[in-house]
Amino acid sequence: MNWLGLLIIIIQSFVIALAVTTAFAYLTLFERRLLARFQNRVGPNRAGPNGFLQPVADAVKLFFKEDIVPSAADKAVYLLAPAIAVIPAIIIWAVIPFGCLNIDWNYQACFAESSSGVNNILQIADINVGVLYLLAITSIGVYGITLAGWASNNKYSMMGGIRSTAQLISYELALGTAVLAVVMTFSTLSTHELVYHQGVLWGIVPQFLAFVIFMIASTAEVVRAPFDLVEAEQELVGGYNTEYGSMKFALFFMTEYIKLIAVSAMAVTFFFGGWRFPGLEMLGAGMEELAGPVVASIAVGLASLGSFLLKLVGFLFLSVWIRASWPRIRYDRLMDLGWKWLLPLGLINLAATAVAFVLIESFVLASFMLLAFSLLSLAIAAGINRVPKPIDNVTYVSDVRSRAETGQ
Amino acid sequence: MTILEVPTPHDITEPALAGTTETMVLNMGPHHPSTHGVLRLVLELDGEIVISAAPDVGFLHTGIEKNMESKTYQKALVMTDRMDYLAPLSNNLCYALAVEKLMQVEIPERVQVIRVLLVELQRISSHLVWLGTHALDLAAMSVFLYAMREREQILDIFELVSGARMMTSYIRIGGLAYDITADFLPTVDALVEVMPSRIDEYEDLLTGNPIWLERTVGVGAIDGTSAVAYGLTGANLRATGVPYDVRKAQPYSGYETYEFQVPIGKNGDIYDRYRVRMAEMRQSVLICRQAVERLRAIGPGPYVTPDRKVAPPPKSEITHSMESLIHHFKLWTEGFKPPVGDAYVSIESPRGSLGCYVVSDGGPKPWRVHFRSPSLINLQGLHHMAKGRLVADLVALIASLDPVLGEVDR
Numbered sequence: 001m002n003w004l005g006l007l008i009i010i011i012q013s014f015v016i017a018l019a020v021t022t023a024f025a026y027l028t029l030f031e032r033r034l035l036a037r038f039q040n041r042v043g044p045n046r047a048g049p050n051g052f053l054q055p056v057a058d059a060v061k062l063f064f065k066e067d068i069v070p071s072a073a074d075k076a077v078y079l080l081a082p083a084i085a086v087i088p089a090i091i092i093w094a095v096i097p098f099g100c101l102n103i104d105w106n107y108q109a110c111f112a113e114s115s116s117g118v119n120n121i122l123q124i125a126d127i128n129v130g131v132l133y134l135l136a137i138t139s140i141g142v143y144g145i146t147l148a149g150w151a152s153n154n155k156y157s158m159m160g161g162i163r164s165t166a167q168l169i170s171y172e173l174a175l176g177t178a179v180l181a182v183v184m185t186f187s188t189l190s191t192h193e194l195v196y197h198q199g200v201l202w203g204i205v206p207q208f209l210a211f212v213i214f215m216i217a218s219t220a221e222v223v224r225a226p227f228d229l230v231e232a233e234q235e236l237v238g239g240y241n242t243e244y245g246s247m248k249f250a251l252f253f254m255t256e257y258i259k260l261i262a263v264s265a266m267a268v269t270f271f272f273g274g275w276r277f278p279g280l281e282m283l284g285a286g287m288e289e290l291a292g293p294v295v296a297s298i299a300v301g302l303a304s305l306g307s308f309l310l311k312l313v314g315f316l317f318l319s320v321w322i323r324a325s326w327p328r329i330r331y332d333r334l335m336d337l338g339w340k341w342l343l344p345l346g347l348i349n350l351a352a353t354a355v356a357f358v359l360i361e362s363f364v365l366a367s368f369m370l371l372a373f374s375l376l377s378l379a380i381a382a383g384i385n386r387v388p389k390p391i392d393n394v395t396y397v398s399d400v401r402s403r404a405e406t407g408q
Numbered sequence: 409m410t411i412l413e414v415p416t417p418h419d420i421t422e423p424a425l426a427g428t429t430e431t432m433v434l435n436m437g438p439h440h441p442s443t444h445g446v447l448r449l450v451l452e453l454d455g456e457i458v459i460s461a462a463p464d465v466g467f468l469h470t471g472i473e474k475n476m477e478s479k480t481y482q483k484a485l486v487m488t489d490r491m492d493y494l495a496p497l498s499n500n501l502c503y504a505l506a507v508e509k510l511m512q513v514e515i516p517e518r519v520q521v522i523r524v525l526l527v528e529l530q531r532i533s534s535h536l537v538w539l540g541t542h543a544l545d546l547a548a549m550s551v552f553l554y555a556m557r558e559r560e561q562i563l564d565i566f567e568l569v570s571g572a573r574m575m576t577s578y579i580r581i582g583g584l585a586y587d588i589t590a591d592f593l594p595t596v597d598a599l600v601e602v603m604p605s606r607i608d609e610y611e612d613l614l615t616g617n618p619i620w621l622e623r624t625v626g627v628g629a630i631d632g633t634s635a636v637a638y639g640l641t642g643a644n645l646r647a648t649g650v651p652y653d654v655r656k657a658q659p660y661s662g663y664e665t666y667e668f669q670v671p672i673g674k675n676g677d678i679y680d681r682y683r684v685r686m687a688e689m690r691q692s693v694l695i696c697r698q699a700v701e702r703l704r705a706i707g708p709g710p711y712v713t714p715d716r717k718v719a720p721p722p723k724s725e726i727t728h729s730m731e732s733l734i735h736h737f738k739l740w741t742e743g744f745k746p747p748v749g750d751a752y753v754s755i756e757s758p759r760g761s762l763g764c765y766v767v768s769d770g771g772p773k774p775w776r777v778h779f780r781s782p783s784l785i786n787l788q789g790l791h792h793m794a795k796g797r798l799v800a801d802l803v804a805l806i807a808s809l810d811p812v813l814g815e816v817d818r
Binding site for chain 1 (some may be wrong): 432434440441442456543544545546547548549550553554557613614615616617618619620621622623625651669670671672673674675679680683684687798799800801803
């Protein structure tokens with residue numbers, strides 16, 4: 001690798017790290033404004049136009065908070081934990097293709113299966129084990145939370161830490177099976193190739209079941225509502241971050257939101273065609289004819305980036321929506337759901353995927369067969385797992401005295 | 409015969425300090441997000457399973473009962489607002505009824521209708537806070553703000569009649585503080601109109617939600633016999649299927665003339681308490697409708713008893729009548745002197761059977777006032793309902809018991 005390539009990668013990493021932290025800041029604003037809309041409120045709108053500077057104000061406030069270390073804490077681990085949590089959250093982004101902007105000004109390379117000639121500036125690294133990398137890095141994050149809970153020397157923190165360990169381990173498996181099914185469908189571990197293969201059909205069609213499992217497991221993985229047991233404020237005060245303040249708390253906060261964006265980006269990449277959308281290739285061809293290859297590349301790059309971000313925002317909206325409407329699931333039910341439902345469903349899906357693609361030649365036909373299978377199995381699972389709603393448990397009596405006297 | 413188990417914090421902390429236990433002692437509260445104020449619970453936990461839960465009360469002790477002994481009967485009424493701060497009008501009513509019973513004052517019908525109307529509105533507003541915080545404790549955060557929206561409307565009505573939104577002191581001994589205003593009835597109409605559909609909205613969000621059902625059905629259950637033995641009242645008792653409601657059992661303020669039903673549950677779990685309270689809100693709306701109708705039929709009239717020994721004469725009379733001036737002077741300088749004796753009145757407050765016991769030694773100040781506060785007594789059953797459940801269930805359980813710590817500690 002020459003020094004120029006190295007420089008480009010350093011700049012790319014720098015830009016993406018900054019972009020991701022900025023995205024986190026504005027995601028908090030997005031969430032607060034949106035939640036306010038769901039709840040008949042206005043939300044933060046004082047700092048800057050429409051509250052646009054609110055994240056800045058929040059960050060400044062946290063910077064100026066006193067940095068406290070509890071006297072009984074395990075100091076080294078206590079200080080290290082936020083870093084352990086936040087680093088994986090940021091380095092996840094290395095393999096995610098945000099779009100496709102070919103810097104050799106050849107937009108067609110974006111639509112080629114081989115990732116060798118892509119030279120995509122909107123993806124830092126297209127490594128051939130990209131998907132494994134994603135899984136590996138997302139699981140490292142649990143250490144930060146667990147260690148934080150343990151090192152704080154606080155009972156609530158420890159309970160949060162224990163919950164996080166249990167929760168993340170259980171959902172890691174389900175997440176793995178869902179991603180594995182996608183990998184089996186498209187026979188690749190490279191994220192660029194995953195996106196390439198979704199040119200025909202988005203991953204959600206053959207892997208609908210995997211998508212559902214992925215959504216549930218990834219929400220649990222990033223401890224978002226309704227799986228936010230780790231920091232359930234009503235139960236554990238602050239959970240693992242009870243004893244954290246100032247920027248150390250901000251790092252945990254950041255981790256959580258960046259991971260939320262990251263798993264949403266993963267969902268887009270695995271199931272919603274990544275940066276692709278129908279007509280993108282035509283756009284490139286048209287622009288090339290009109291204004292030459294440079295403009296065509298840039299147009300494809302911007303359009304693909306826009307499409308990726310749009311899909312991403314869709315997922316983030318969904319996440320906020322869920323947070324606004326649903327109660328929190330209970331610890332034991334969470335484990336139950338992970339081990340007794342998601343994991344078996346994931347395994348069944350793996351088997352079905354294998355059988356479908358071996359038996360049926362046509363990719364499209366196999367995909368739709370799998371979609372039908374997914375819907376069927378989901379319906380069955382939902383039917384068995386349905387919580388019966390008690391009926392007639394409230395009756396009305398009007399003559400209380402006589403009933404009380406008869407001794408009922 | 410049910411054996412009552414109400415562990416004290418010492419029962420849990422002493423063996424733990426002696427090092428003879430393998431369990432974890434968790435001090436939950438007094439500043440914890442979901443102990444509804446300053447309730448302190450000492451928990452003995454095995455992992456996340458609650459083995460023993462000992463409520464420790466007294467962090468909000470304000471000495472209200474003792475304070476009332478040094479104030480005249482009228483002035484003492486202001487303190488009752490501060491007990492159950494989510495239902496000040498119910499407290500006003502309970503105290504006023506007790507003193508009126510002591511003095512044997514006749515209350516005009518119009519006043520009684522207004523009292524019933526206000527107390528039922530208070531019940532709805534209090535249940536709305538319960539619903540909001542209960543849902544919030546299970547992390548269904550939007551319900552809280554929706555409930556606050558309607559509560560706001562009700563507080564506006566209180567502001568309209570009394571000038572205060574929460575600490576109203578509106579129901580006075582012998583009647584009310586002032587007459588209702590002209591736009592009172594239309595405002596109540598507007599609320600009564602929207603309320604049923606709003607209750608439907610809350611139920612849409614919660615009643616059939618699978619996570620809500622998982623968190624509430626069968627959790628924190630208590631059977632009717634134990635509930636009676638622990639002295640639970642209100643919706644917590646009715647959820648177990650025991651049909652006890654003071655409004656029906658010992659009617660006051662003319663409740664026997666209203667048509668309403670008492671919803672009762674079956675299993676005594678959190679879900680049944682939730683359903684019972686939701687149904688109660690609907691019944692309260694019905695009572696409000698009837699009261700509004702009656703008030704329209706009665707038209708303008710007195711807002712206090714004509715008994716000048718208890719309630720002050722109207723201002724206009726004071727300038728003409730010597731007697732009125734004397735009454736006014738005596739009432740505000742000395743207060744009235746009930747005969748020697750005592751009186752106990754219990755009413756159905758939003759939290760259960762609220763009792764007020766007033767003892768008079770013949771002087772202008774009560775010799776002793778005691779409140780039977782349902783919140784405190786409902787908390788006694790906490791250990792019984794919580795043991796063997798998870799911490800998360802305990803949080804839901806506290807919310808479903810709906811204690812108000814101001815009333816627990818008084």
